[in-house]
Amino acid sequence: MQHIEFRAMGCQMLAVLDTATPTLLQQVPAWFEAWENVFSRFRNDSELSRLNTHAGAFFSVSEPLWQVIQQALSAAQISGGLVTPTVLDALIEAGYACSFEQLPAQQVLSSKTARVLNWQDIECNEHQRSVRLPRGTRLDLSGFAKGWCADQAVRRLSVHAPALMDAGGDIAVSGAMADGGGWCVAIADPFAPDLDLHQITLHSGGVATSGRDYRQWQVGERVHHHIIDPRTAQPAHTDVMSATVIAASASAAEMAAKVLLILGAQAGMAWLDAREDFAACVVTELRECLMSASFDQYLDKG
Amino acid sequence: MANANYVGVKTLIMSVSVLGTLGGWGFLATHQMAQLKEKQAQTASEAAIMPLRRVNVAANVVQKPTAVPMRQVKTAARAVTRTRSSR
Numbered sequence: 098m099q100h101i102e103f104r105a106m107g108c109q110m111l112a113v114l115d116t117a118t119p120t121l122l123q124q125v126p127a128w129f130e131a132w133e134n135v136f137s138r139f140r141n142d143s144e145l146s147r148l149n150t151h152a153g154a155f156f157s158v159s160e161p162l163w164q165v166i167q168q169a170l171s172a173a174q175i176s177g178g179l180v181t182p183t184v185l186d187a188l189i190e191a192g193y194a195c196s197f198e199q200l201p202a203q204q205v206l207s208s209k210t211a212r213v214l215n216w217q218d219i220e221c222n223e224h225q226r227s228v229r230l231p232r233g234t235r236l237d238l239s240g241f242a243k244g245w246c247a248d249q250a251v252r253r254l255s256v257h258a259p260a261l262m263d264a265g266g267d268i269a270v271s272g273a274m275a276d277g278g279g280w281c282v283a284i285a286d287p288f289a290p291d292l293d294l295h296q297i298t299l300h301s302g303g304v305a306t307s308g309r310d311y312r313q314w315q316v317g318e319r320v321h322h323h324i325i326d327p328r329t330a331q332p333a334h335t336d337v338m339s340a341t342v343i344a345a346s347a348s349a350a351e352m353a354a355k356v357l358l359i360l361g362a363q364a365g366m367a368w369l370d371a372r373e374d375f376a377a378c379v380v381t382e383l384r385e386c387l388m389s390a391s392f393d394q395y396l397d398k399g
Numbered sequence: 400m401a402n403a404n405y406v407g408v409k410t411l412i413m414s415v416s417v418l419g420t421l422g423g424w425g426f427l428a429t430h431q432m433a434q435l436k437e438k439q440a441q442t443a444s445e446a447a448i449m450p451l452r453r454v455n456v457a458a459n460v461v462q463k464p465t466a467v468p469m470r471q472v473k474t475a476a477r478a479v480t481r482t483r484s485s486r
Contacts, residue, residue, distance in 0.1 A: 108485050243485065265485040285483035296478055308484025339484055 105129035106137070106243060107197055108265025112250060115275045116258035125250060129264075132249075135161050136242040138185060139196045145238060149185070152230040155222060161249075163226050166219075169241045172352040173216040180355045183219075184325040185237035186211040191321050191332050192314055203315045213327040239323075243267045244305060244351035251347075262347075269303040269347035281397060287339040287380050294386060295378065296397035303347030307354035308339030326359050333359045336381045340365065343376040343395055353377070362387055 100113045103126045112125040135144045148156050158166070169182040190211040192204045220229040230236065247262040247269035254260035255271030261280050262269050270280045279298035286292045287310035297304065309322035309332075326333040340357035344350035353375045357365035362381050369377050369389055376391040 111480050113479055261479055263480045263482075266481075266483040267485070268480065268482055281478045283478040283481035285481045287484065290483075293478070293481060304482050306482045306484050311484050311486045341482055 101125055103129070106133055106246075106265065108243070109263075110265065111261075111263040112254065113261040113263075114254055114258045115260070118258070120254075120257045122254075125254070125262075128250060128253070129246060132161060132242070132246050135159060136165060136238045138237055138239070145236060148228065148230065149235040152234055153232040155220070155225070155227040155229045157225065157227045160226070161245075163221075163228070165238055165241050165245050166221070166228055166236070168245055168348055169236075169238060170216060170219065170221070172241065172348075176352060176356045178216065178327055179359050180240060180352050181213065181216045181327050182236045182238055182241065183214045183216050183234055184240075184327060184330075185235040187213050187325045187327075187330040188237055188323065190330075191323075191325065192316055193312075193321075193323050197312055197323075200314055206316050211330050213325065213330045240351065240355055241348065244269075244303065244346070244348035247303065247347040264347070267303070267305040267347045267351050268299075270299050270301060273300045284341050284378060285339075288384065294380065297343065297395040298397050299343070299395070302343065302345045303350045304341060304343045305347055305350035305354045306339055306341040307351070307358045308337075309333075309335070309358065310338055324355060324358050335359060335361045336383070337362050337365065337379055338382050339380045341378045342369070343392070344374055349374065 098113060098115050099117070099120060099122055100111060101122045102109065102111050104110065105126065106129065110125075110129060112122055114120050114122060133143070134140065137143045138145055138149070140146060144159060144162050148158065148162070166182070173181040190206065192206055193200065214231065214234045218231040218234070221227075222229075243264040244267045247264040247267050250262040250264070251260045251269040251271045254262065259274050260271040266285075268282060274280060279300040282297050282299055282304060283293040284295045284297065285306070286294045287308050307324060309324060312323040313320050315321075321332045324333045325331065326335075335358055337358045340354045342350045342353040342357065344353055353369065353372075354377075356368060357377060357379055359365075360368055362379050362385070366377065366379060366387055366389060369375050373391075375389070376395060377389045378392055379387045381387070
């Protein structure tokens with residue numbers, strides 16, 4: 098088995114190919130660098146940043162940006178607007194104004210409150226592959242891009258051999274491993290970074306975890322985190338510390354994990370249990386571990 | 400004689416006052432006891448109609464999540480990677 102590790106999009110990345118044959122794994126970092134130039138809100142010259150400065154007019158976009166925006170709009174529809182790309186201003190008002198590595202641990206914010214504008218007002222012209230953002234609307238794609246990148250990387254790598262792509266904890270697999278077995282993936286304990294809760298086995302699709310255990314910062318007496326609840330335009334007030342979801346793709350898992358965190362353990366698990374496409378494991382702030390009935394089939398009982 | 404009559408009348412008035420006061424207090428005490436008994440009877444009646452119930456906050460979840468105690472295991476050597484909140 099071959100692998101490559103690197104940093105991109107503010108996260109640790111891992112690409113794995115289940116083969117001993119020399120491969121093109123060395124190209125993977127360049128893929129992510131190119132995608133970061135499209136999706137990053139922290140790069141002033143990224144395609145997303147340029148789109149955000151052209152609100153009010155149709156703006157032609159590249160195929161990757163078009164796909165991720167379509168994915169984001171689809172996620173917004175499926176989640177009833179709970180997961181939406183129109184949270185950039187709310188994120189900045191909450192204190193997440195720069196890359197997390199550069200974020201001060203303690204901040205003082207203004208009393209200004211941003212609004213999360215309606216994602217349904219975004220217009221898309223498929224024929225011209227162009228997007229028109231309503232005036233005053235800016236997009237943040239950090240809740241969508243990594244899952245999409247993991248799915249794309251795995252699709253490209255699978256031409257060579259069974260592949261796994263871990264994009265900062267959003268993980269996609271191309272299929273079963275070369276011996277027919279599944280990929281063994283651990284689920285991190287949000288309260289003990291060096292330990293894991295469970296191990297699961299994946300034969301297809303993806304798994305993603307959304308949590309407030311790492312990307313957090315202090316604002317006065319309050320602790321803010323990076324998952325915005327569009328209903329309040331504030332960091333989600335939730336009893337969930339981390340939510341791990343298994344789905345048909347890393348993108349879908351990423352979306353559902355955020356829905357669980359925003360809704361909270363009770364409502365989130367009810368939302369998920371009503372859908373056959375997902376399996377989830379949630380850890381609450383009281384250190385309870387809740388699993389959907391469908392999660393058991395993935396647990397590594399070895 | 401007049402003084403005796405005055406004392407007698409005064410005594411009579413005082414007696415009536417004391418007796419009236421005692422009677423008044425007795426009436427009030429009796430009335431409050433009756434009210435208390437009535438209230439107790441009403442409460443007992445209500446308790447029989449609405450017995451104390453505990454609400455299971457998870458009752459509306461179609462499939463009740465399986466709560467398992469937190470356990471921590473060190474990552475086994477064969478786990479390829481771990482999913483975690485993005486970092």
